[in-house]
Amino acid sequence: MLEVRNLDSFYGELQVLRQVSLHVDAGEVVALFGPNGHGKSTLLKAISGLHPPTAGSVKFQGEEIAKLPAHKIVERGLVYIPEERHLFPDMTVMENLLLGAYPPRARKRVKSNLEFVFHIFPKLEMRQKQLCSTLSGGEARMVAIARGLMSETGLLLVDEPSIGLSPGMRKAVFEAIAAINRERGITILIVEQEIENALALSNRFYLLKKGQIAFERPTDQVDIAEIEKAYF
């Protein structure tokens, strides 16, 4: 479904990604680990077209998307949910969700997508008329993920969904992500620091260090010591 090959990315003079290659197959949940500041978010931004790569190829459903502007990539069903919970504070929960359905393809399916979103996050249904500036951290996270789902998604890139949340809320968010994959078959690439939780819901994982893929493993062959070593 997603095929990234030899990706290079720069911030000015600084090379952040070096020859990164990875693939995500349809229906999979793939985790991406790695220490802070080693290029995980940059990789997601490069894939989603927000910070276009300098070299390399990104293929989504067999088509090259590395040169496309961000909104065209979203239209194809590849949706990036950033780490910062960028909700639009003056909009209600509902308006934020409807904004997620901006791509023409998604507009036609607003109703069924809304139903699914409220099924995954029942709490949002009660809060749909509330302004987003009044939500708690966990609720805001839910809106951010839900809004991504409204775009008629095939592949969801989720950047540290559990950051800054209470343990209970974290569990809820991870459960929601597992449900999104299980019930709709949406493919997920997730960046996380909560390694154990993320391992529990993913099929494979990559470890990104100093802008390069250090190694890749199926989740059932995980060696926590190996991951810890990479971090320190």
Added chain:
Amino acid sequence: MNALKFNWRTLVVILGIIFLLIYPLLGASSYMRHLFVLFFIWAIVAANWNLLMGYAGINSLGNIGFLAIGGYVSGILAKTFGLSPWLTIPIGGLTTCLLVTVFLGLPALRLSGIYIALLTLIFADSLPSILTQTREITGGAMGLHEIPPFFPGMTKTGAYYVSLTFFLVILYIVYRVIHSSSGLAFVALRDSENFAYCLGVNKFRERLKVFAIASFLTGIAGGVYVHALGDISPTTLGIEPFLLTIAMIELGGVGTFAGPILGAAVIVFGNEFLRLADTLRLTLLGALICLTILFFPGGLMQLVDQVERWVIRLLTKRRDLSKKE
């Protein structure tokens, strides 16, 4: 609670429309009907300006220019070439839309903040000198006079109802735009451009769209202006109408639908009644605006919201008390 809120606002809108529809039949003076026509026109201008400035976050300062282009095009076509105003008003709107989208909309894609303000200000400020250079057609500094009305033998009441129709239709369009997915996209681009891209918002299309809509509708208001009032001159592009329109938006509440309309009402009627105060008129208006910005930075709409909250709290408290008893 939400139902209460909803009903309350819908009721005010319905009563307002009914009032406007029957007002001339209640024996309103010719002077008052004239003031209402002015209110309709300036409310359209302010609402569209707010669409650009409040919702899309584009600091345009040239919207009076849009009004003037629409007005002059429609006025000249009707007066010099004898076309029907019903034809020339849409032509004026389309011309405005085309000029503004090409000369302001396209460059504005690459400009931000203060630079858009400068560009649009220059656009509007260049118009008076263009008008004096083309004296044969536009009448120069004297302006255009005796522009044909909407229909021959139009009375003040006729002008009132035609302008009212434009006012209702155009404001309804603005309302629909604000609540469409484009309206949400405007706000998203205003609040966080990068994040709007994440959601698939097409900046190019939405930015041009907001310029096109605002300029087309303001151009139409220009047409209504000339055919309802009968003349237009470069003084329309002067500093006073410009500042007063900005004041309508600020006073009413930037980025709210009802704000600029309320603001237009306060400024148009206030400005006329303050003529009693003679030279103090602008000073008093200025003081009103200063006070609003100091105490209600969200404008009159903030005041309305606040009062609404007080009333609802009062009502629910009373209801709770009666339950306890």
